[in-house]
Amino acid sequence: MGADAQRAAVEMVCGGCGLHVDPARTLPFRCPSAARDAGIDHVLARRVPIDELDADAAGFGAADAERNPFVRFRRLTLAWHVAMAHGLDDDAYVALVRELDDAVARVDGSGFRATPLAHHDALGAWVKDETGNVSGSHKARHLMGVMLALRVFEVTGLHADAELRSRPLAIASCGNAALAAAVVARAAEWPIDVYIPLDASEAVVRRLGDLGARIHVCQREAGAAGDPCVTAFRAAVSGGAIPFGVQGSESGLCVEGGHTLGWELAAQFAAQLAGAAAGDAGLDAIYVQVGGGALAAGLYRGLREARALGVLRRLPRLYTVQTEGAWPLRRAWDRWREAGVDLAAALRDRGSFMWPWETEPRSIAHGILDDETYEWATLLDAMDESGGEPLVVDEDTLREANRVGCAAIGIAVSHTGTAGLAGVLAKRAPGRIGVVFTGAER
Numbered sequence: 001m002g003a004d005a006q007r008a009a010v011e012m013v014c015g016g017c018g019l020h021v022d023p024a025r026t027l028p029f030r031c032p033s034a035a036r037d038a039g040i041d042h043v044l045a046r047r048v049p050i051d052e053l054d055a056d057a058a059g060f061g062a063a064d065a066e067r068n069p070f071v072r073f074r075r076l077t078l079a080w081h082v083a084m085a086h087g088l089d090d091d092a093y094v095a096l097v098r099e100l101d102d103a104v105a106r107v108d109g110s111g112f113r114a115t116p117l118a119h120h121d122a123l124g125a126w127v128k129d130e131t132g133n134v135s136g137s138h139k140a141r142h143l144m145g146v147m148l149a150l151r152v153f154e155v156t157g158l159h160a161d162a163e164l165r166s167r168p169l170a171i172a173s174c175g176n177a178a179l180a181a182a183v184v185a186r187a188a189e190w191p192i193d194v195y196i197p198l199d200a201s202e203a204v205v206r207r208l209g210d211l212g213a214r215i216h217v218c219q220r221e222a223g224a225a226g227d228p229c230v231t232a233f234r235a236a237v238s239g240g241a242i243p244f245g246v247q248g249s250e251s252g253l254c255v256e257g258g259h260t261l262g263w264e265l266a267a268q269f270a271a272q273l274a275g276a277a278a279g280d281a282g283l284d285a286i287y288v289q290v291g292g293g294a295l296a297a298g299l300y301r302g303l304r305e306a307r308a309l310g311v312l313r314r315l316p317r318l319y320t321v322q323t324e325g326a327w328p329l330r331r332a333w334d335r336w337r338e339a340g341v342d343l344a345a346a347l348r349d350r351g352s353f354m355w356p357w358e359t360e361p362r363s364i365a366h367g368i369l370d371d372e373t374y375e376w377a378t379l380l381d382a383m384d385e386s387g388g389e390p391l392v393v394d395e396d397t398l399r400e401a402n403r404v405g406c407a408a409i410g411i412a413v414s415h416t417g418t419a420g421l422a423g424v425l426a427k428r429a430p431g432r433i434g435v436v437f438t439g440a441e442r
């Protein structure tokens with residue numbers, strides 16, 4: 001058995017091939033076996049020993065006044081566990097988070113703080129509003145998680161052979177993720193290459209330039225399937241760059257930062273509904289817009305961990321939302337249902353379920369037009385477990401959701417940001433419903 005295959009208490013596990021990766025020995029990004037057997041769906045997911053914690057120790061205490069989720073829920077993160085196992089103490093870890101967070105605030109105006117959760121009668125839904133988060137969307141959560149791990153590796157001397165500081169960060173993105181990555185990279189004073197499409201907004205490109213990111217505009221070649229930004233990003237990573245994106249297949253660890261959304265939502269929900277009748281303290285359904293899938297996967301896993309710790313009594317049904325422009329997740333769901341195989345078997349036959357959308361996808365919700373849903377397996381499992389399903393919404397519904405969503409919270413949210421609400425409008429199911437307004441209109 002190779003070193004990576006030995007179980008560590010804190011580890012990354014590949015959902016496809018089952019490889020166990022010790023993050024102290026192997027960088028916790030892409031599954032080391034991914035290049036060997038391309039037919040398998042290799043995506044690393046982090047495991048930490050949460051059963052050793054109780055809810056208060058994990059950060060869910062009702063009286064916990066800490067506003068930074070990366071401090072509050074640190075004991076649930078891989079970076080904290082690696083730090084504790086390799087010479088740092090809790091105070092030193094908190095200082096490291098605060099130092100990076102202060103730098104983020106200097107770059108972007110504010111550091112990471114719990115974002116608001118409020119019920120809006122006009123929408124009949126609870127809205128978690130991420131528009132005021134670092135860089136204007138939830139994306140920075142993913143990248144803060146990765147950067148904290150990189151900082152822990154640096155401070156503890158782990159991966160010294162990899163000479164991490166001599167390697168640039170790299171990301172492929174259509175906008176929000178690139179901005180988030182550039183803010184966190186700037187805060188950590190780490191060079192970054194961003195691969196963006198031709199139609200990225202001028203405002204985004206200008207801000208990326210201001211943040212000192214090196215910008216590479218990628219054009220779709222006629223007849224070539226797949227996202228050209230992803231292709232260019234992969235070439236950069238093959239050349240030594242550190243994957244600093246939000247696609248779980250390229251950087252499994254990025255998903256963990258999205259758990260903070262689930263932990264935060266669960267803690268806020270528990271606090272707001274304190275005193276509600278037993279068994280009633282939970283959402284019935286959560287509608288989440290899906291591009292590459294890291295957002296929904298992270299959020300759902302965070303909720304699942306909150307339930308395991310007794311903070312939630314039950315898990316909400318997960319409804320994922322894609323557009324008529326591209327719905328690879330719905331396609332995978334339909335094929336999985338038709339095939340009648342268990343998920344483990346589907347994961348070993350990725351090409352039968354997930355492949356790049358054939359035509360160039362278009363939608364007003366352009367942040368969720370990924371050719372592939374990289375976290376498809378986690379999301380099929382989550383929808384199956386929770387009794388949800390993948391929804392596909394049309395452009396009129398996306399527009400209507402944006403109109404009512406912006407009016408309700410009085411903030412300009414992007415169409416991608418309100419796309420989960422479009423799922424609510426399309427489904428019209430009763431119950432206590434949650435959505436995330438993931439990003440501001442720019």
Ligand SMILES: Cc1ncc(COP(=O)(O)O)c(C=O)c1O
Pocket residue numbers: 137138139176177246289290291292293294295296367368370414416417438439440
């Ligand atoms: C504002 C916003 N919401 C949601 C998403 C979807 O996130 P994911 O790609 O992780 O599914 C994106 C992706 O770019 C986004 O920018």
